[in-house]
Amino acid sequence: xxxxxxxxxxxxxxxxxxxxxxxxxxxxxxxxxxxxxxxxxxxxxxxxxxxxxxxxxxxxxxxxxxxxxxxxxxxxxxxxxxxxxxxxxxxxxxxxxxxxxxxxxxxxxxxxxxxxxxxxxxxxxxxxxxxxxxxxxxxxxxxxxxxxxxxxxxxxxxxxxxxxxxxxxxxxxxxxxxxxxxxxxxxxxxxxxxxxxxxxxxxxxxxxxxxxxxxxxxxxxxxxxxxxxxxxxxxxxxxxxxxxxxxxxxxxxxxxxxxxxxxxxxxxxxxxxxxxxxxxxxxxxxxx
Numbered sequence: 001x002x003x004x005x006x007x008x009x010x011x012x013x014x015x016x017x018x019x020x021x022x023x024x025x026x027x028x029x030x031x032x033x034x035x036x037x038x039x040x041x042x043x044x045x046x047x048x049x050x051x052x053x054x055x056x057x058x059x060x061x062x063x064x065x066x067x068x069x070x071x072x073x074x075x076x077x078x079x080x081x082x083x084x085x086x087x088x089x090x091x092x093x094x095x096x097x098x099x100x101x102x103x104x105x106x107x108x109x110x111x112x113x114x115x116x117x118x119x120x121x122x123x124x125x126x127x128x129x130x131x132x133x134x135x136x137x138x139x140x141x142x143x144x145x146x147x148x149x150x151x152x153x154x155x156x157x158x159x160x161x162x163x164x165x166x167x168x169x170x171x172x173x174x175x176x177x178x179x180x181x182x183x184x185x186x187x188x189x190x191x192x193x194x195x196x197x198x199x200x201x202x203x204x205x206x207x208x209x210x211x212x213x214x215x216x217x218x219x220x221x222x223x224x225x226x227x228x229x230x231x232x233x234x235x236x237x238x239x240x241x242x243x244x245x246x247x248x249x250x251x252x253x254x255x256x257x258x259x260x261x262x263x264x265x266x267x268x269x270x271x272x273x274x275x276x277x278x279x280x281x282x283x284x285x286x287x288x
Contacts, residue, residue, distance in 0.1 A: 001046050002198060004039065005058045005067035008049035012182055015089040016068045020047075022284065023205040044198060056081055059185055066190070066199070072159065072180035076120045081185045084203050088210050090182035094120060095160040096127070096175040099148050107131050107175045110155060117147035118157035120177075127157070127177045145169040208285035215283050218258045218266065220275040221251045230254055233269045251276075257286065 006020075006027075007013040017027045020039060027047055029037035039045035048064060053076075055069035060079035067081075072094050074081060096116075098104035110133060117138045118124045128135045138153045145165060147153040157177060160166060166173055184206060190199055222230050227242065234240040234256035241255040258266050258280075267278055 003064040005064035007052040085184040087182040094177040097171040115153040117153035212283040212286040
């Protein structure tokens with residue numbers, strides 16, 4: 001049995017459970033306070049629920065073979081783990097921010113010796129060392145955005161998604177330390193160890209779900225004479241699939257994978273070429 005460390009609460013936990021369920025590995029937990037759960041119907045994988053910030057430690061020390069957590073937490077931990085897959089949720093950035101009315105618009109404007117409050121002291125230290133700007137790091141356990149108002153620090157380094165929390169607290173983002181998203185991680189060499197086949201199969205299953213996000217499967221009947229133009233509208237993965245229609249006359253069926261954001265324009269362009277019987281459906285998995 002392979003243990004997979006999953007976040008025990010928060011949006012990362014919800015999205016991780018949804019992803020594994022979509023991949024056919026439903027988290028079968030007994031009670032809200034359970035510390036572990038079976039994944040799927042077999043006995044190959046088991047989920048253990050821990051704090052997101054502890055997951056790199058669990059994986060590096062062998063308490064779990066795999067884990068799901070934010071890349072920011074992996075980088076801050078400095079533990080030797082391998083990123084197996086970008087899960088493409090939980091997107092955010094670790095940013096440097098200063099008071100809106102303080103006159104700081106870039107890192108170059110930060111006075112040497114400034115106090116910087118953060119819950120990411122290692123990444124923050126590395127960033128300012130690289131910038132060759134001497135600062136004093138002030139580690140905090142949370143709510144870094146309040147630090148400038150309390151006189152604890154002049155600058156903060158904190159996670160930012162939309163930036164609304166910074167604006168509400170009168171702060172301006174001036175630089176990005178790193179970009180982050182949820183990752184599937186394993187111990188170094190996880191792809192080559194004794195369970196390499198099982199891990200590869202798990203990565204492939206999760207990747208097929210991730211790849212399908214934001215994609216749609218489109219089918220339409222189009223005039224055979226318009227196929228040249230249709231191929232420009234529906235590039236698909238390797239071009240559209242064209243199928244003869246029984247008693248279809250001068251029409252053929254075309255199938256293609258289309259980005260969800262392009263569906264509106266794609267349908268309009270196909271209709272202008274004489275397409276009929278258009279059908280759009282979601283994709284659960286996509287394996288190229």
